[in-house]
Amino acid sequence: MKSLASFLVFYAILTLSPQAKEESFQIVHKSKSVPIIFDRNDAEVVAISSNAMAEDIKLITGIRPEISSKPKPDASAAIIIGTLGKSAMIGDLIDRGKISKGLLDGKWETFLIQIVKNPFHGLDHALVIAGSDPRGTAFGVFELSKRLGVSPWVYWADVKPAKRRDLTVTLNQVVMGPPSVKYRGIFLNDEDWGLQPWAAKNIDTDIKDIGPKTYARIFELMLRLKANYVWPAMHKCTKAFFYYDENPKVAAQYGIVLGATHCEPMLRNNVDEWQKNFFKEYGSKPGPWRYDTNEKEIKRYWNDRVKEVADRKVDAVFTVGMRGIHDGKMPGPKSTTGKIKLMDKVIKDQRNMIAEHFKRDFSEIPQIFCPYKEVLQLYQQGAEVPEDVTIVWADDNHGYIRQLSTPEEQKRSGRSGVYYHLSYWGPPEDYLWLSSVSPTLISYEMNKAYAYGADRLWVFNVGDIKPAELETEFAMDLAWDIEAWPPEEAADYVEQWAARTLGQSFAGEVAEIKAEYYRLAASGKPEHINLVSFSEQEAGRRLEAYQAIERKAIDLKKRIPAHLQNAYFQLIYYPVICAAKMNEKHLYARMGDHGRSQDAHSEIKKLTQAYNKELAGGKWDGMMSMNPRNRPVFGMPKIQNRETPQEASNTSIKTINVSELQFDSSKLQVIRGLGVDGESLSRIRFDGLSYEDAGNAPTASIRLNLPAGLRRIKLVCVPTHAIHEGRSLRCSVKIDGRQHKVLDVNSGSKSKKWTKNVIRGYSSAEVVFDLKKGGSVDLQLALLDPGLAISSIVVY
Structure with missing residues (x-):
């Protein structure tokens, strides 16, 4: 697991924190920037990215580097940008052993970033960005910009970098690529x-x-x-x-x-x-x-x-x-x-x-x-x-x-x-x-x-x-x-993303808000909430959860720095508050509370108006619609006298979270942030075997105390599909050593069952056992097919 602390240490090594093994390169010092040099014969994207980086540096420091095609006589340092086979300067550095051709040659979209001493006559040192191809070069340029603190969303979400008078990068040789996906x-x-x-x-x-x-x-x-x-x-x-x-x-x-x-x-x-x-x-x-x-x-x-x-x-x-x-x-x-x-x-x-x-x-x-x-x-x-x-x-x-x-x-x-x-x-x-x-x-x-x-x-x-x-x-x-x-590890991404986008001091809070935002949406997207049924108790818990992250988002907005207020509104505040208000609008209407339902609808209107007309001086006017295609969910719902409970006739004895199960961690894992319950159990290897014999499959178990009688076991799963033709999504269920019963949660796409599954966010299957006597029993699950992800087990 990548903790935020470990990420920040890693990120600091690659950017601004001085480390003994790293070298430092001053880009801007005492109101003067090193120049950016690239070969005019290189691809156009190299010129475009070089000029974009010059603007990025200006955005941070107020100083825009001069751009030229050859070293300036009065400069002792420079940023040199170029593509293997297209830049004479990069070719010269390779010929003289200053950078390695082998790191780039023949590779797709690969780049290196390296501090080079005495690259050319008159230059003491240079920060070199070299790509295996033109896109690789551009990726390297923008990777450096990102490490200097310029978000990819600097324009598209107004993520403005903090201002600094001086700008220094500290790094060892960086090589990235080829990418996993072409x-x-x-x-x-x-x-x-x-x-x-x-x-x-x-x-x-x-x-x-x-x-x-x-x-x-x-x-x-x-x-x-x-x-x-x-x-x-x-x-x-x-x-x-x-x-x-x-x-x-x-x-x-x-x-x-x-x-x-x-x-x-x-x-x-x-x-x-x-x-x-x-x-x-x-x-x-x-x-x-x-x-x-x-x-x-x-x-x-x-x-x-x-x-x-x-x-x-x-x-x-x-x-x-x-x-x-x-x-x-x-x-x-x-x-x-x-x-x-x-x-x-x-x-x-x-x-x-x-x-x-x-x-x-x-x-x-x-x-x-x-x-x-x-x-x-x-x-x-x-x-x-x-x-x-x-x-x-x-x-x-x-x-x-x-x-x-x-x-x-x-x-x-x-x-x-x-x-x-x-x-x-x-x-x-x-x-x-x-x-x-x-x-x-x-x-x-x-x-x-x-x-x-x-x-x-x-x-x-x-x-x-x-x-x-x-x-x-x-x-x-x-x-x-x-x-x-x-x-x-994917659930940790938001905290790291927030650290580099909105600042380290807010990252943990943003991650908590977004984790709950995703969990709640898994059991009913804001655009689908009019189609999902909840019992009165479930609706109450859902409202409480949304109102909790709404309060957190409002409180955090008060502390976000002025230069990031527009970004915070777009990236966090608007989606979180509007999702909460959409749920309030529909759930309060089902409870017969017209006032709260109307207030929630009015707040969505108000926030959308602010997005289009006020945010960043009206920059995003026309971008945000609160009712695309005018679907029924976006209007005011009919006010009902009471909520119709879902599965009201069912009485559960126990709901088992997958984190309570015992299993071999070399074969199974609990994945945080997956499924309607916020975590799901899945096999570790996607490309593993499908088993016919439950005795050979990875298993998870729990000891339960159950009363005698007919006991219905329901598996709540992520509504995935079988990996390919000829496979299923099967799980064997066994209670107290009895003969196992196999369930399959796979459903054909576009079927009525599939429709229900994707709207409510889970698939399910059930099996019934007749317990002749009550007491302590073992419940065992065998995951027969890869791709099956179990979110919870409910005993009725």
Whole structure:
């Protein structure tokens, strides 16, 4: 476990605390900064990141370093930035043995940061940032900025660094990379209520849309987060990414790899380019979106984009396959066999286009196939996906991955990846307002995916980016280094994040608030609370818990420094208070308390108005909607006379927390922050065996005192899915040495049972034993399948 104390010591060694083994480098001293030097022949992203770091240093000290392409005669020190093979200065330092080529050569997105003595004539020493490729160089630049105290969210959440007159960095040689996941990125989605109106009003005001100025801001954020891949915004309120000629140019300048969603093959935006602007491009109306009847027109449409991407040398990943025009089923034959045959032809034709225009082997051009929703069934029933294509598995839209690669699929040269939601529009219900998917759940699911070969591409649906800042940063940190935050340690992330974002003195309090925020959301997201039933006692406890973190958030706001007030409001205060008020609005209404319910609704309105009109001088005007899509949960609920209890007829004898169980810690572990009860029991190895014999499986047990009679045992579990086809989520239950009974909590995605599970935040299964006599008995659980996470055991 990474304690905050150990993290702060580690972080201090790498930044500002003098240590005997480290070297110090003064960047700003006595109102003067060392210059920043980079080769003008290097990639544009190196110039962009170098200038951004100059602005970061100015933000801290008020002094902006001079930027040049060669050492200045009056400077004794400098920051030297460059890419292996593109910077003459970096090449010279390697030739003279000042830095090691072997640390970088041939590696993907790797960088070093090192203090070098006498790098060139006239320079006594230099802080050198060298990358194996241009993105690696940029990542190194922004890593240094982060270590100097500039948050990745310096613009996007107004996390302003503390002011200092002098600036010194103390470090040993730093080498980071290659990343665990090759392509790591975000999907800008459901932008209708935030990102698009905000960008149109405040950033790309000339085109009133999400355009190149907005994307420049987004791409800088991505580089600061060590992300390299984007699915651009694609709703009908936004023009297609390629509609504005500057958009792909900006992506190239920032070194960002372009992709497109599961329903946008060949980098085409169908909603805009097929439905709305086809006539503008081709001078005629499009025919039907059916490849079996309109192959020629659709093929031309795809082929033109592939040619454009190849001619412009756009760095891209192509999505292959076909769905409806926008997130719907592929039109075509009615039979499954016919659909599969058509899908196979689509993919073959698409790959021929890629080969024709890129003049290279298929495997050299990254391609993905995303078996999302109904496409998963076509794939499972025989659709052929060439082995060099990366299969991007999707979660069930609520944070639980539906399926991962089988042993045979893990042999594919294209490997696999994951499309994962931090924000979602769709059934059974949206969650577009607040972000409440915990780092622990993200780590649990993505570590499981990584164990089954999903190391090629991760893309996270982040909606409008805000307010998913913390969760997005965690996702990118995990994608960069899968070993940094395993599930058993992920609950500690928030404290470390808060220490570097809002300050060490507030980190513990922020972590406590967010831990409870995540726990409460696990049993009913703020956007789903109108759909979840609670007994009067449960509702009372829930209100008390929310009001406790509300008080803590209000108290902490009084002590946050002035320069971080805007950041605190965005990152902590607004989501926590609004989640509390949403619960108060609905739960008080069920209790018949109209006054408190209305007050809570009014407070959400007030805070949202402040977010848009007052925060940072109105900078975020248009970004925050308190009622995206006008779903019923956002309105005033009907006032009821009383609460209808959930499972009112059930009387539990005992609820057992998993931390009370006895087990072999080399096989099982309790994961804090996972599940509706705040902790869950899971097997340590995701890639372990499935057992048929409970006697061979990892077990957990507890001694109970139970009365005689029929005793129903209920397992409350995290609503995960079986890891892949042919597996389940089984647990064997045994009382007092009797014959075991096997339960399976796996549920088919989109089933009624699944719908209930994801809304209330848990799956469950029950078994009944007849105890002939009361007294002390042993309850034993055998976890037969990996991926099963048990949150609690209830005895009725």
